[in-house]
Amino acid sequence: MMKINKSVIINSIQKGIRLDGRKLEEFRDIEIIPNYINKNPEGCALVKIGKTKVLVGVKMGVGKPYQDSPDEGVLMTGAELSPIAAPEFESGPPREAAIELARVVDRGIRESKMINTKALCIKEREAVWLVFLDIQILDYDGNLFDAAALGAVVALMNTKIPTYDLKTEKIDFEKYSGKLELNEVPISITARKISGKIVFDPNAEEEELVDSRLTFAFKENGNICAMQKGGSEPITKDEILDLMKKSSDQSKIIRKKLKNIKIDK
Amino acid sequence: MAKGLDIKLIKNGKRLDGRDMEEMRPLKMELGVLDRADGSAAIELGETKVIAAVYGPTKLHPQHRQQPKKAVLSVRYQMLPFSTTDRCRPGPNRRSIEIGLVIKKALEPIIFLEEFPRADIQIEIEVIQANASTRVTGLTAASLALADAGIPMKGLISACAVGKIQDKLILDVAGAEDSYGGADFPIAMINGGDEITLLQLDGDLNQKEMKPALDLAQKGCKILFDQQKNVLKNTYKVGDQK
Structure with missing residues (x-):
């Protein structure tokens, strides 16, 4: 980014109004499209925050449980920052930034106990459902953490479980046996500091100037289940x-928004 | 995975290993434990044992990764295959890559990176034995290893983990508290002060617990910081030419 641009952005943040006219704590418009594609994935959501677009899909598989949780299904979260989303993203295996993104989203879901993992047991010690949650960034304009976490939550909310035949060890993706059982809906909010000011939902240019960020995952009762x-x-x-209080308030706004949309087909 | 299970982690007002709620495990620190590295340190926190080494500043290869105005810090955190109950596969995995990243971010604020343009400062952290709190102990050791390497720094980083068992906050999570406790809250501070450079949370904390949890972390970081200062003073006595 050009130096002049940097100082213009910082000056406007210092004055409390950002270049796009938003207040420091104001989010861009959030659009949530559940079941954006709905034939092959078991769950899906497209989330747009401003120009940032994140597509999240869920595929179900069957595998062996972990030894220390023989009757629980397994969540696996991946994220791709591929070159489709921004010229600075490079192809190849996920690097630090993508791994951190996936792990922070995963932690919010896992630690809130959002998924009833016991309901994913097919046969103890032998077969459980694996929930593959994959996050694809399509268009990058900042604030991937909140967009990806929201997309992940919505995709899980509309995830359906196929049928599995233990004898033939085959999954029938055409026939659903039920919905993914959920206990909780975590909402992740990331607060940023730019030149000493607290800013929410930065765009790509502002994101480059972020000095520090703090992500909170809030449960429905307001408790915090993950931070980074x-x-x-x-x-x-x-x-x-201070960031906790402000982020908690933001999470309530997004939670309300989520309540008002139709998640299922 | 089994977090929050109803397993008694407090008996007769003490934790399972006999500690009080705000008591750390026995702590040992040593500097210069390795010969080849430019700086090194080992820390034992109870049964958790970590060695950190620093190489550099050296010229950074490949050249395109060089920064014209500052050094680049690289951090590798690894658990040895035999450091855990179940063998862990050697080599990087997603967990170790993320931990390497948050440790790097935790150290960057204290190092005068701008003193070494185009250079590489490489930090290697090996967890020799793991009984929880490995990332924070690795980070504390890395900060000592940087000092041992003579890298100019604004301060030291001290890091510890606060946990929650049976709704009580505890200092320095270990053993079953890690697997069955209600929270794992690793925190790093500069010179045991107010400034936090690493912070993560897994678990369940209500908003009223945030301040006491941060205060307890600071208590732990101060203990670590005092011991870090002591080991540095004792290793480098005035007139001592290492």
């Missing part, structure tokens, strides 16, 4: 408490 700090600048204890 990023960026190379420290955050103080008092700032964390």
Whole structure:
């Protein structure tokens, strides 16, 4: 980014109004399209936050459970920052940024106990459902953490489970046996600091100027089930408490939005 | 995976290993434990044992990764195959890559990277034995290894994990507290002060618990910071030519 551009963005943030006219804590428009594609994936969502577009799909598979949880299904989350979304993204296996994104989204879902993993047991110790949650960034304009987490949650909310025949060990993807059982809906919000100011939902240009970020995953009762700090600048204890309060308020707005859309086909 | 299960982790007001809620495990720190590395440190926190090494600053290869105005920090965190109950596969995995990244971000604020344009500072962290709190202990050791390598720094990073068992906050999560406890909250601070450079959370914390949890983490970081200062002073006595 050109230096002049940087200082213009920072000056406007200092004044409390961003270049696109938003207040510092204001999100861009959020659009949620459940079941964006609906033949092959078991669950799917397209989420747009401003110009950022994230497509999340769920595929179900069958495999062996982990030894320490023989009667529980398994969640596996992946994320791709492929070159379709921005010229600076490179092809190849996921690197640090994509791995962190996938793991932060995964942690919010896992630690909130969103998925009833026991309901995914087919036969103890032998066969359980595997939930493959894959996040594809289609268009990058900042705030991937919140867009990806929201897409993941919506995709899981409309996920259906195919039928499985233990004898033939075959999955019938044409016939659904039920919906993915959920206990909870976590909402992730990421607060950022740019030049000492708290900013939410940065676009790509603002994202480059972020000094530190802090992601919170909130449960329905307001408790926090996952956090992750990023960026190379420290955050103080008092700032964390402030970011928590503001992020918690944001999560309520998004939760309300989610309640008002039709998730199922 | 089994977090939050109803397993008694407090007996007669003490934790399963006999500690009080706000008590750390026995702590040992040593500098210069490796010969080839430019700086190194080992830390034992109870049964968790970690060695960190620093190579550099050296010229960064490949050249296209060089930064014209500062050094590039690279961090590799690895658990040895025999460091855990079930053998863990050697080589990088998604967990270790993420931990390497958050440790790097936690160290960057304290290093005068701008003193070494185009250079590489490489940090290697090996977990020799794991009984929880490996990333925070690795980070604390890495900060000491940087000091041992003589890299100019603004301060030291000290890091510990706060947990939650039976709705009580605890310092320095270990053993069953990690597998069955209600939260794992690793935190790193600069010089045991207010500035936080690493923070993650797995578990369930209500918003009222945030401040006491941060205060407890600071208590732990101060203990670590004091010991880090001591080991540095004792290793490099005035007039000592290492």
